[in-house]
Amino acid sequence: MLAVAVGLLAALDRGVASVISPASVVVTLLGVLGVVQGVRYANARRDRKRLPTDPGEPERRAPAAVPGAELDDRIARVASPAPGGYRDRRDLRDRTREVAVAAVARDRNCSRGAAATAVDDGTWTTDPVAAAFFHKRAGYPLRVRLSAALRGRSNYWYGVRAAIDEIERIEEGEP
């Protein structure tokens, strides 16, 4: 572009053309071109993803899975307030509900049906967050919504933690 502009100027004005030495211009242009292209090529290193061979850690024994690690992965996936992960949310809620129903039935010495009703309508606990986790219409308390919004978490994440805490309390026989 610069070369074209200088060329046009030289064609229009003979004075300009006489000042510019053709050899000097060409060398300068080559230099500029070299710098620009060189920097471009050198920058390619930044964007290149290097994939070195990874021989792993053969010195370490194959690690064992920890029960619940896969559930933690799911919980981490649904911790974000972004929509999605419907299957993970449903599966986690179902499994937590099963455990909650069994714990309530045992704690209150009632039938599983009665315990399921208590869990579904939120009367199984005094914790509104744990209650809202299973209750279809009850919303989460305002403080939980605000905290979730500020910390970039989903309400669901708070709900599942509260429900597990509550189940533990029942399991341990705490009042």
Add this chain to the structure above:
Amino acid sequence: MSDSRGDGIAAGAASTDGDSTEGKSADPTEGKSGNSTETESADAPTDREHRREVATDRWVGIAGAALALVGLGVLVRQPSLVLAGAVGVGYGVYARTGEAPTPTLAVTRSVSDESPAPGDEVRVTVRAENVGGTALPDLRLVDGVPPGLAVVDGPARVATALRPGTAVTFEYAVRAARGDHDWEPLTAITRDAAGARERTSALDAPTAIACTPELSAGGDLPLRGLTTLHHGRVPTDVGGAGVEFHATREYRRGDPLKRIDWNRRARTGELSTVELREERSATVVLLVDSRDSAYVAADPDAETAVEASVAAAGQAFSALLDGGDRVGIAALSPLDCWLPPGSGTVHAARGRETLATDPALAPTPSDDRFYRSLWLRRFRRRLPADAQVLFFTPLVDDTAATLARRIDAHGHLVTVLSPDPTTSETVGQRLATFERRQRLRTLRSAGIRAVEWGDDSFPVAVAAATRRWSR
């Protein structure tokens, strides 16, 4: 891992041949100064499998930097900058001319003990000789330590450079654990002198160790009342010879005098005979859950529940054989494992071998898929009609609990023995713990005996459960 340059240099726990400080040198220069090298070898090259060849991208951008320098030198009319750029161009050309050499190595691996006891340290020595005609300016060797073994001394790898005819030796130690352990191929990574291209190959040097634990009887395992017709130690509801009172009945001609209830005779004048609870032997099958899901532990580096189950099954196997029962072994696994119930010294040896080295009970899970219905059909077909089942499972999924109930429902009394692999640090782990507890409760409410052990040893847990059951 550091790069090494120059023939005969070894880095890490390694040395070239002839080094008296073999396996101890961590200084690359030490190997260079103290080692002699083999120059002739009759070794045949080890079978090699090419895995991958890639550019390392180490020199990416060098041509651009050189061009920029030349351009800048031209722009400011400085010959020194143009010259510096020309040097960079030289590097760029150098990086493009080389090819990663193909390693032609003769690899030998030796172990200090091929049949160690569990917990023993086994020293492994690996020697790789360059039997090809090409120098290997940058060679990294990473040994294929079996996944069930942990290295306890030294890295199982080395970085070096080898001229044709020279060799490198490195050494490390592994802690022996139960099972057959086969070494995987050694990985060789070679680079050209500039390090611009990299080739990965696998070199197969078969090596194996077999670690077979001794079986020790642990815990007087209470069996359920499904017995054979043979005399044994399991109390039954059948009256006859034994030690525990069962009932009295009318005297029949031929009853032994010592069994006549003389007190009653004195009181009423009637003759009656005391019957004792007959004790018979049982046929027991030890079923170990070794599906992929059973390879769990409270910590990734801890022993898995399969290890705990196999150890407990070994103790039960010895205790039951000593008590005169017929014992068999099976695995709930994608791989077939079945030792029919039997007794005697030869059977005891077979049982020990099965628990130690059967592939279905290996220290790491099988990649095969488990088909529950097929497995159950085959297991039921094999199970003797009078056999009861001791089922060792961590109960971390519903399948194990369902199978226990189904086997019990088919008339084979089941006792579940469950090592506890759960922990309660995260929300997911707590949920998994609650689910497992619930499975145990469900089994117990269905009339299936269940024993779990965690920090306690297996015999202690069995003794506690026995007291609970006898109340």
